[in-house]
Amino acid sequence: MSEKKILLREDEMPKQWYNALPDIPGGMKPPLDPATKQPIGPDKLGAIFPMALLEQEMSMAPWIDIPEPVLEIYRLWRPSPLIRAFELEQALGTKARIYYKYEGVSPVGSHKTNTAVPQAYYNKQAGIKRIATETGAGQWGSAMAFASSKMGLECKVYMVRVSFDQKPYRKAMMHTYGASIVASPSQDTNYGRSVLARDPDSPGSLGIAISEAIEDAVTHDSTNYALGSVLNHVLLHQTIIGLEAKKQLAKVGDFPDVIVGACGGGSNFAGIALPFLPDRLAGKNIRFLGVEPASCPTLTKGKMAYDFGDTAQMTPLLPMHTLGHDFIPPGIHAGGLRYHGMAPIVSALVREKILEPIAVHQLECFEAGVLFAKAEGIIPAPESCHAIRGAIMEATKDLNEPKTILLNLSGHGHLDLASFEQYFAGELHNYAYPAEAIAESLKHLPEI
């Protein structure tokens, strides 16, 4: 009987993150200052980020050391297991070998802690005492609350109002780690108050919450802002996923033909895929499959443009695939994938035709997730169901092709079971591709 779970010892955990920046073919365009349209420098961003993270954001070093105190917290749950999906393969009747890297073992149940911990660490090193951040679905807020607690930082989370009301479990998790949480839009910022003045019943949005958190960081002493996806340094930290997976596959003498990840802001996909980029560039026949929701099709229907990361236009302009910063995605249950933009690194990989994006509907994702749960036991997060759906499509295209599929199971679904219950009750539906809203939101954005 082959091993089901391929484990690494703690002393086999990678000691460096892989930095994809120097390897991106064609290079990367810089983020711009919206006021001047010139490349934005560390001086301006230094108001809300510590210098160590800004250095990582722009570094051209291929490898970056993981600080010892970060490694020590990582080992609370890392290395995470790589699991061979024998039971899923059998259920599908495929000759493909499917492996999933299981990030649900983290304290908060998702991969987000991989970057929350170093972000908290570098902020602590810089003398920062307090972090302001936002959360939509709640994974990122939970991760930052946990990381702040470990580093002795205060943490204030602006939680999108609709999630705040619908996700009491996520709130409780953040409270357990000592964070303070407010529904966004809130009375705690000028921007929040202005939104509430116009619309007292605003359900909020990720864009509004980001703007509130940034304003909080700018207007409070010793407070910085933290973002859970999109930025280069976030993707850098997540590469530990793929670096471990590579070691684990090597232990069983395997190597991926296809790597599959869900695409929201990009860090989930990038975490598993980027460490295999040098292999691809060296000529290995390895495909990268990014799975996004059909209702928020940033990579398949968006435009490569300079756009804001938030609706209130407070962030720098990022060179990325975007549906436009005014676009409000439909209310699918994979909240972590409801974002108008995409990490510049991931966007560049699409531009270079290295990453193949596909868009899938939510019902087929829940169906894939339930099949996975019955076979493998683990109930996946709705975001991860997208990756599973993509992997199943690959594994069943030709059942007799013995290819190796590696997927990122970024989190468990124990905190998202309400959406599964709605799925079983027949209360969920697919959303049509919101073509008009996207066209409207994109019309003033020049392609780059």
Added chain:
Amino acid sequence: MSEKKILLREDEMPKQWYNALPDIPGGMKPPLDPATKQPIGPDKLGAIFPMALLEQEMSMAPWIDIPEPVLEIYRLWRPSPLIRAFELEQALGTKARIYYKYEGVSPVGSHKTNTAVPQAYYNKQAGIKRIATETGAGQWGSAMAFASSKMGLECKVYMVRVSFDQKPYRKAMMHTYGASIVASPSQDTNYGRSVLARDPDSPGSLGIAISEAIEDAVTHDSTNYALGSVLNHVLLHQTIIGLEAKKQLAKVGDFPDVIVGACGGGSNFAGIALPFLPDRLAGKNIRFLGVEPASCPTLTKGKMAYDFGDTAQMTPLLPMHTLGHDFIPPGIHAGGLRYHGMAPIVSALVREKILEPIAVHQLECFEAGVLFAKAEGIIPAPESCHAIRGAIMEATKDLNEPKTILLNLSGHGHLDLASFEQYFAGELHNYAYPAEAIAESLKHLPEI
């Protein structure tokens, strides 16, 4: 840096369960037929249990082979990690070494799958097609739903009404694994209908739900009943926890001075402790600490008596510590510990003064759980918070005593976060020891 997580390879997983029955000093009294007051035979119990489980229930063999198909499902999550609580030790300032065996890695997030899988397996082997069972807090129902799904059995869960209404996430989990669930008391059984006729708004109780599930099994073809704690065969299956822990401790050259587990029906505590019983009997200085809720103090305030396992008096009479089968425990949030009885094996260990029981209040348990979460990351289930509280008491009695404490972290609290939120909101309180209710419920039960 010492390893934080002590792991076993899959091929190091125990291949046999440890059977404590032949080792219990003074032996065990048999269960009785309530009608005749004579020892009950396998013939009667065969109506609701497969013969293989009844043989295990009474076996005097010291070791019992784990069937290969059960091992194969175990390896979806087993061996589970043994984790050194460095961070908790540091937070407490203790010289004690604290290890926790983490059973929250199972698909349903608790140890219950360790027995659900073999129970489903033996029923399948016996030609059974359908399992009827009950669930209170939801852990057991989830585990049985998962195990039934893996074995291709139908599963019907009678879920205590109050949990059915308050725990939609647990319901969704059972639905994901394909189980059908009904609120108990239900219209699906004579007993349920009789309860509803008397009290249409009955919140239900574990006793009522057990009676409904047994009636269901008796009155349906190819249907058996399954119980998640108390019985000898359940405790047998849970010994894999302690057997693994023993191997893991040996890897780091350690051995427990104190073993701590929460006591509800007894399988959680027994799972970690029983494999160390032979060591204790051979003269090793090792203490067994069972932690129960002060509001349901079966071991510290109950009586050793022959009593029913359910309120409707449908089960055999079991020789156990009990608060009386009419006793309804207060609504503490560790639902898995709200049971009037206790496993006969665990009760016998108390009788022999091998197990030291202590009773703790719920607020101090939540406090311990939050401290643990901030230190170790993992948010524990409310039941597991009891074991943590016990371990902390041991570790802080004398901060300079370098003893080794082993505790069973039986599950994560991701599905119980609502109770943490109530704790933070100051809405939870301790319950006074319900002396009068217990005296009333016990007055007609002769001590044995």
